[in-house]
Amino acid sequence: MAIRKWLRTAAAWLVIAAFWTLLANLGTGGTLNFVESTFRDLATRKSVEERNPAGEIKIIKMDQASLDVLGAFPWDRAYYAQLIEMLAEAGANAVFLDVHLADPGPYPESDAYMADVISRYDNVYLPVVFVFKAQQEDANSLEIAAIEYPSATIGAPTDQVGHINVMWDKDRVVRKLTIGLPDEEGRMIPAMSVRLANAVLPEEEQIRWDEERKGWYRGDKRIPVNARYQVTTDFFTKPQQEITADTGYDAISFYQVLTGEVDPEFFRGSVVLIGPYATGFGDEYAIPNSNLKMYGVEIHANMTQSLISGKFYTEAPQWTGALLIALLTLLSLLLYERFPGLKSVLVYVGLAVAYVLAFLSAYTFSSVFIPFTYPFLALFTALVWTVVSHYLNERRERGRVTNIFGRFVPKTVVDELLASGEEIKVGGQRRDISVVFVDIRGFTPMSERLQPEEVIGVLNEYLDICTKAVFQWHGTLDKFIGDGVMALFGAPIHYDNHPELAIRAALEMRKHADRLEQECIKKWGIGVKFGVGINCGPAVVGNIGSEMLRLDYTAIGDTVNLAARLESNAKPGQILISEEVYKRAGHLFRLEDIGEIKVKGKEKPVRVFAVLGAAEDGGQAVEAGRREGA
Structure with missing residues (x-):
């Protein structure tokens, strides 16, 4: 077992x-990857104190106020060139223009102005955009359809460009920074945030691609990127908030700096990101732990600070x-x-x-x-x-x-016990019950004349008669005692009329025993009869025996002893009941007053009655199921 x-x-x-x-291994992280991502988002959520955006990172907003002053987008590229020159001259540490200039502008002189600024200031960076194939080979692939560089009319050097691809997870939430992507010849183009972080980091902690070791490093520390060169990023600000020095990156409107309303000296020693900061530009992305979307330029600012902090989360x-x-x-x-x-x-x-x-x-x-x-x-x-x-x-x-218990009590009793939910407790309880003892008279002579197999057959038929009669009248089969039977009525389920039920069960036994006796006489020339004793009164009923080894559900007490003594005094075919049974149920049956008899264990004689049959006005129609409280 x-x-x-x-x-x-x-x-x-x-x-x-x-x-x-x-x-877990189906697709990218399994079909329930969004649950994993949500829990990780909760784990990485930062408190107000933890956000602490870096003061050296500043944003110049291409916001609605700037559109109102400078006109509808796209703007003349001379605006960008002029602003970048002002910032570079003021001593900005790095300047990034988050505007994709892949095609020549409508004004060649403006492109020439931009090209001149780029050539004079090597800390000015322009974006590269990777276009990926719609169908990828597998979940970890990044097959490239095209790479869009700044226009040749601007001519940005390779060390002054960085990719600006913001890639979301399956749930379209941006959690990872793609540190670098290979170009057509397999050379790594770093993310724009890498360029900007390197403008702040000391020489020994610069972020770089190591071709020999095929990995991204921050100084001597390998950055734990996945197969797509991605690493989980931190977010130090909330999306689309009114940026202040206390709650986010310093952010100034484009037109304010261009017109001199804000002195470019404000950006000295800073990493400056210039980018769209209005819904109409369509440059917004969902981020963890927020119902609002964040502008792309602010995402790049957060990614830059993540790289500067150097805390990388490993899968x-x-x-x-x-x-x-x-x-x-x-x-x-x-x-x-x-x-x-x-x-x-x-x-x-x-x-x-x-x-x-x-x-x-x-x-x-x-x-x-x-x-x-x-x-x-x-x-x-x-x-x-x-x-x-x-x-x-x-x-x-x-x-x-x-099934086992059902062999000792009727199925209705088993069902009621189970439905009640009450435990059958170890030990005994004092109950008012009726006890029936049945013994087969003449069985010993029969067993001497018949073969053992025939004796067992006859015995089983007699015991079957007893069992069926007990069950029919809601009794509990306590035990077989050799060729005898002990049965209880009123336990474990109590019935007010248990003395009546006990007598009716005894009459049922006698009726079927008479039929079986005739069959035995016809077959073997010898028959047997029942002797029955019935008493009622208080007894201790419950599971008695060894709790660890063997328990028997039985009854003990003087009530039980007297029932056994009555059975031993019953003649073949006789049903003897005590005076107490007579008082409770005698009016329902035809009885014969036997008088007082002396029984073993009793000092005084006891009055006994023999049951002849059911009363003419009370036969089998008497209700057998009057339960306590019914």
Whole structure:
């Protein structure tokens, strides 16, 4: 039995672990990747104090106010060139124009002005845009259809460009920075945020692509990028907020700087990002932990600060998920088996809390994201399997016990006990019951004349008659005593009229015993009869015996003893009842007053009555099911 249970547990472990491992490896992080992403978003959410945007990063907004002053977009490129020159002359550390200038402008002189500014200031950067194929080979591929560089009329050098591709996850939320992408010849074009971060970082901590080691490095520290050269980024500001020095990056309207309303000296020593900051530009993206979208220029600012901070979040290896699923499933199944019922739910809560703490600890102290969703689902599935398994086992055990118990009491009694939900307690309870003892008269001579197999056959038929009669009248079969029977009426389910039920069961036995006796006489020339004794009164009823080894549901007490003594005094075919039974139910039957007889264990004689049959006005129509309180 134990081996079979452990085999079932092992099979459940294999099925649950294999199922969730397979699901976790479908697509990019599994079909429930959005759940994983949401939980990680909650883990990476920063408080107001933690946001602390870098003061050296400033934004010049191409906002609605600037559109009102300078006119509709697109603007003359001379505006950009003039603003960039002002910032460079004022001592800005780096200037990035987040406007894609892939085609020649309508004014050649403006493009020439822009080209002159680019050539004179090597800390000015223009964007490159990668166009990807609509269908990728697999989830980790980034097959390129085209690369759009700044127009040749501007002629930006390769070390003054950076890509500005903002790529979202499957749920269209931007969480990762693509640090670099290979061009047509396989050379890495860094992200614009890499260019800007390097303008701030010291020489020994510069971010670079190491061709020999095929990896991105910040100084000597390898940046843990995925197959798409991506790393999870932090967000230090909220989207579309009114930026102030206290809550976000300093942000000034484009026209204010261009017109001199704000002195360009304000940007000395700063990394300056110039970009769209109005809904009409269509440069907005969803970010974690916010219902609002963030402008692309501000996303680049956050990515730049992430690179400067140097805190990179690593994805745990793919095999880690399979290992965690297997270990958590096995551990939970073992614990659930050890602590069934409500305790298993408490174990699940404990394991879930422990795993959440492990996830947060790995993120906080090691900057590692361990898989969360699928191990957690495996943990929950193991709980569901255990609960269902225990339920089915209990149902099977209940059916087995019901079947066994149903051999001692009527099915209606079993059903009522189960429906009541009451426990059959170990030990005894004082109850008012009727006790019936039945013995087969003449069985010993018969057993001497017949073969053992024939004796057993006859005995089983007589005992079957007794059992059916007891059950028919709502009694409980207590035990077989050799060729005799002990039965209880009024326990474990109490009936007010249990003395009546006991007598009717005895009459039922006698009726069928007469038929069987005739068959035995015809077959073997010898017959047997029942002798029955019935008493009612108080007795201790319950499970009596060894709690660890063997328990019997029975009754003990003087009421039981007197019933046994009456049976021993009954003649073949006679049903003897005590005076107490007579007082309670005698009016329903035809009786013969036997008078007082001396019985073993009693100092005084007891008055006894013999039951002849049912009263003419009270036969079988008397209700047998009057329960207590009915």
